Amino acid sequence: MxxxxxxxxxxxxxxxxxxxxxxxxxxxxxxxxxxxxxxxxxxxxxxxxxxxxxxxxxxxxxxxxxxxxxxxxxxxxxxxxxxxxxxxxxxxxxxxxxxxxxxxxxxxxxxxxxxxxxxxxxxxxxxxxxxxxxxxxxxxxxxxxxxxxxxxxxxxVDSEHSALAQCLRGGRAGEVDRLLLTASGGPFRGRSRAELADVTPEQAMAHPTWDMGRVITTNSATLVNKGLEVLEAHLLFGIGLDRIDVVVHPQSVVHSMVQFTDGSTLAQCSPPDMRLPIALGLVWPERLPGATAPVDWSRATSWTFEPLDSEAFPAVDVARRAGLAGGSAPAVFNAANEECVDAFHAGRIGFLQVMEVVTRVLEEHLRPAPAATAGDPSPADVGSTLVTDSGMGVEAVLAADAWARRRTAVLVEELSAVGGREPGRE
Missing domain, CATH: 3.40.50.720 (NAD(P)-binding Rossmann-like Domain)
Structure with a gap:
């Protein structure tokens, strides 16, 4: 029990x-x-x-x-x-x-x-x-x-990271070459950047595979979710960000793969059902019999894989930049995105502007800190500059999170005021 x-x-x-x-x-x-x-x-x-x-x-x-x-x-x-x-x-x-x-x-x-x-x-x-x-x-x-x-x-418990944990049982740490995170591609897979300009929140919520909440479903449409998963895999398994790739697999049956140094690749396969990774999370390292139905091998089926289109979906690259900076940068990336998702669903910004604003806020956070001045920083500036891993604490994380939300709100307001055009850079 x-x-x-x-x-x-x-x-x-x-x-x-x-x-x-x-x-x-x-x-x-x-x-x-x-x-x-x-x-x-x-x-x-x-x-x-x-x-x-x-x-x-x-x-x-x-x-x-x-x-x-x-x-x-x-x-x-x-x-x-x-x-x-x-x-x-x-x-x-x-x-x-x-x-x-x-x-x-x-x-x-x-x-x-x-x-x-x-x-x-x-x-x-x-x-x-x-x-x-x-x-x-x-x-x-x-x-x-x-x-x-x-x-x-x-x-x-994420299906991709649960899959990686299972595959990593197949070899020693020193034998791992790369982690391969699969992505369904979301509802807009195959569209060019220009074709994404006018998509609606309703279309973004029409995920082809998973039934999830508003934030995660929208993140799957922008591929921010996959960017977060790259950072998660890096932290969970201690694999460098340059050794974690994203592969688009629309059938969502291969949940992720591990490539080993001898050229072999192990994949974890199961129907797209969260009950399996949930069950593993509850009883790990054991397995819960009958947690979900297995793949039906008696039926003909095809699985396809394709590279990620980083021009149309830049979120993974932006997430990598936040991960390489480390410290408070991922918190800024995440907070800015959450605010942009709300703004997108409220009709205040367009789909492409979600990542435009997130990128802008992250860029500002990564700028070198201005020369110190006498006195405490203004409330608006608290959390605005990068805190490195060595200086990280809960308060630093939450300060960066709060600053990113405030700054995102300002940029969203500017975009709304000019009818959706990108505001002038400071």
Whole structure:
């Protein structure tokens, strides 16, 4: 029996994890859940299904809504009021961090975005196995996260990194030549840069393979998600950024590959179903029988591979630049992108301008710091200059994240004011 904490329980990965756990009550027990608070009806159903001791809500205003939803859901099931035992509810921006330190066997961090950083660090500090679906916390935390982790403590849940971890079992570290991350290519695979100018948010959300949330789906359309995954692979496996390639594979059956020094390549293949990497994250290094259906080899099929078009989709190259700079640069890349995704879906910038603005913000962050002046920097300048790996701490990461969001907001406003044309550079 494994005690499990699920952070981001109402998101796509969190829901699938709880479905998998619920099918195996003799193998898993959910001891705590954490969610943002935007889907209280779903969270109430999860609480009644799994009976965690503790529930964390990022929004304090959602506590009463959750309590009411719990009683309503219990009534729908025909339960008497006395049969409903409310879990302890903690609320606020640090609630997920608190439950991440709950004594258990594994914490699944499926929170979206930079909000997952403190819970990741809390899990590692508690010495608990971390099943990591929140790639952003590793990418923005960088060496801050990897130095806090014991060997083997972080198990990746991204399908690509789960695949790499499986393939790496096939050889010693010194035998690895390259990591090959596969990408579906998203909904706009094959389009030129000019053909991307007028795509809509609705089109960007029409992913051909995966059913994901808004940010991740949009990131898959821009290929920012693949850029983040390159940085994640670098940090997880200690392979240089110049030895990590992206290969477009629209069928999404080969989840990633490892090329060895003797010329052989090992690939991990399975239907596009997140239940497999989730299951591996929960029981690693073991396998959970029947986690998902295997490839059907009785049917004829074709798998294709093609190079990434970096001119139409520059996100991977921009991410590499952030990764090579290290320190606070990946946090700036991630934060600027998250703000641009929101602006794109609000109709304030176009699809191509997402990466134009992200690139601009990263360039500004990497400029040499101006000569020191007397006194403290203005609030607008805090986090504006690169902090190297040696100076990294949580506050430095969050300061860079906050500066990038402020600067992105200014550039988006300028673009909106001029009808979508790129504003003049300073």
């Amino acid at each position: 494994r005690d499990v904490v699920v952070l981001g329980s109402t998101g796509s990965v969190g829901r699938q994890a709880l479905e998998l756990v619920g099918e195996r009550p003799d193998d898993f027990k959910v001891v705590a859940l954490a969610a943002g608070g935007g889907s209280v009806a779903e969270l109430a159903r999860q609480v009644l299904d799994h009976r965690p001791r503790v529930v964390a809500l990022a929004r304090p205003t959602a506590v009463q809504d959750l309590q009411l939803a719990l009683y309503a859901a219990a009534k729908e099931r025909g339960w008497a009021t006395g049969e409903v035992t409310l879990p302890r509810i903690v609320a606020g921006p640090d609630a997920a961090t608190e439950v991440a330190a709950t004594p258990c066997d594994v914490v699944l961090n499926a929170i979206t975005g930079a909000a997952g950083l403190r819970p990741t660090l809390a899990t590692l500090a508690a010495g608990t196995r971390l099943a990591l679906a929140n790639k952003e916390s590793l990418v923005i935390g960088g060496r801050l996260v990897t130095s806090a982790a014991a060997e083997g403590q972080i198990v990746p």
